[in-house]
Amino acid sequence: MFDNLTERLSQTLKNVTGRGRLTEDNIKQTLREVRMALLEADVALPVVKDFVNRVKERAVGQEVSKNLNPGQAFIKIVRDELEATMGEQNEDLNLRAQPPAIILMAGLQGAGKTTSVGKLGRFLKERQKKSVLVVSADVYRPAAIKQLETVAGEVGVEFFPSSTDQKPVDIANAAIEHARKQFIDVVLVDTAGRLHVDEDMMGEIKDLHATIDPVETLFVVDAMTGQDAANTAKAFNDALPLTGVILTKTDGDARGGAALSVRHITGKPIKFLGVGEKLDALEPFYPDRVASRILGMGDVLSLIEEIDQKVDKDQAAKMAAKLQKGKGFDLEDFRDQLAQMRNMGGMMGLMDKMPGMGGMSEQIKDKMSDKMTVHMEAIINSMTPAERQRPDIIKGSRKRRIAAGCGLQIQDVNKLLKQFNQMQKMMKKMSGKGGMKKMMRGMQGMLPPGMGGGMGGPGGFPPR
Incomplete structure (x- = not known):
């Protein structure tokens, strides 16, 4: 998300760094570029203006802090x-x-409403x-009720059955009554979606809202529709007292216009971002962190939280114990690390949150693509247990067999072994005294040229 905007803004804001003083003249061109970058990102025109x-208004004649040069001060204002x-x-x-706290979910068909529930x-x-x-009040699509039942089973929450011959109000009331008797904390009510905003749909959802009186009414909208997402949210907000927005499919939205337009146009906060297809791919929306990501400064706090939630701590503890006993880091351990990385949104998901990565060139992004980690796992899976534990035995004929087994080239196998050797050296350093500092230096050395330095944001402005 924000790839195009980050690239444009990072380049634009470089032009203003190093200025002796911020004046109307020397920021005029920069602001023109900022305006174009926002419009290209499909941010709504009133929001851009x-x-x-x-x-x-804030930048011209800005009193600059002693700790920041004028260019850095301008970036801070942005x-x-x-x-x-x-x-x-x-x-x-x-x-x-x-209890139960009732949350009503509204939105257009295809926005990802049921998955978001x-x-x-x-x-x-x-x-x-x-x-x-969870309960489905979508009486128009039997498949929607079945889909919610499947999703509920996958995430381990209770599903309340409903059918297409019932009225939405009756379904919701029965589910709430059941939740009350079972001392359930929260009821999520999924509603019918339409392909466009229509009066019948609005009338039905208004009646439902008035009857169940939810504490939260969340509008689910597809980020890839850009400023249309904000306009649709406004139409719903005019009919329903929305309390917030869930922006879905943000992983496929390179522009980010919806995230920058929704609050301004509706006056309602974005509460969550859907960041992938998996059922754990939902992030609370933090404007300060997203602003840093837009400016290429990364999002370290979200990265730390993601590591804390998604890294298998037992597996990490076993590996630490193994390293401390002097047992080597082998290819099975390396494969486990790749799987953990995939579980955290893949290489690009991690890189997006790291400071200084916003301005990565396309060439570097290709080198660090998630396809690369899938290939690496396939190569390791093509090896025998003995080869995984003792990579030094992998020579010519073995390499040919491994490459044929995973449908890749011998040079791909060579590349994997080279990267594994670098990782192995890093793990050895980590197991010794001052290991973490050595590891961080090692990681920096493994990055392709152009990615190792300048971990601050554009103009050297430090991430907050």
């Missing part, structure tokens, strides 16, 4: 205003209600330790 005017545009801070779900159910169960019941 307001944003540029606010930046200009970041602050990006945060303000997207809502200043994360707004959590309001679950302060006599499952993701949110998992989020509430795993991160907030809530008991969750």
Whole structure:
């Protein structure tokens, strides 16, 4: 998400760094470029105008902190205003209600509403330790009810059955009554979607809302529709008292116009981002972290949280114990590391959150693509257990057999073994005294040229 915008803004903001003083003249061209970058990202025109005017007002004649040069001060203003545009801070779900707390999910067909119900159910169960019941009030599509039942089973939350011959209000009331008797904390009500906003749909959902009186009414919208996402959200907000927005499919949205437009146009906060197809791919929306990512400064806090939630701690402890006993790091361990990385959103998902990675060239991104890690796993899977444990025995004929077994070339096998050797050396350093510092230096050395230095944001402005 934001790939195109990050690239344009990073380049544009470089032009203003190193200025002796911020004046209207020397930021005029930069602001023109910022405006074009935002419009190309499909940010709504009123949002762009307001944003540029606010930046200009704050930047001209800006008193610059002793710790920042004028260019860095300008970047800080841009970041602050990006945060303000997207809502200043994360707004959590309001679950302060006599249980069960009811959350109504609304949105157009195809926006990923039912999947988002499952993701949110998992989020509430795993991160907030809530008991969750999900129910479908979509009486127009039997497949939607079946889909929700399947999703509920996958994430481990309770599913309340419904059928197409019932009324949505009756379905919701029965589910809430069941949740009350079973002392369930949260009820998620999935509603019918349409291909466009229509009066019948709005009338039905208004009746449902008035009857069940939810504590949260969340609008689920596809980020890839750009500023149309914000306009659709506004149409719903005019009919329903929305409390927040879930922006889906952000992993496929290279522009980011929806994230920058929704709050300004609807006045409602984005509460979550759908960042992939997996049912754990839901992130709370933090405007400050997203602003840093847009400016190529990374998102270290989200990266740390993701590592904490998704890394298998038992497996990590076993590997640490193995290294401390002096037992070598082998290819099976390397494969486990690749699987952990894939579980955390893949190489590009991690790189997106690392400081200084926003301005990576396409060539470097190709080298670090997720396809590469899939190929590496395939090569290791093509080896015998003995080869995985003793990679030094892998010579000519073995390499040919391994390459043929995974459908790749011998040079791919050679490349994997070279990268494994680098990783093995890094792990040896890590097991000794001062291991973590040595490992970080090693990791920097493994990055392709152009990625090792300058871990701050554009113009050297430090990530916050």
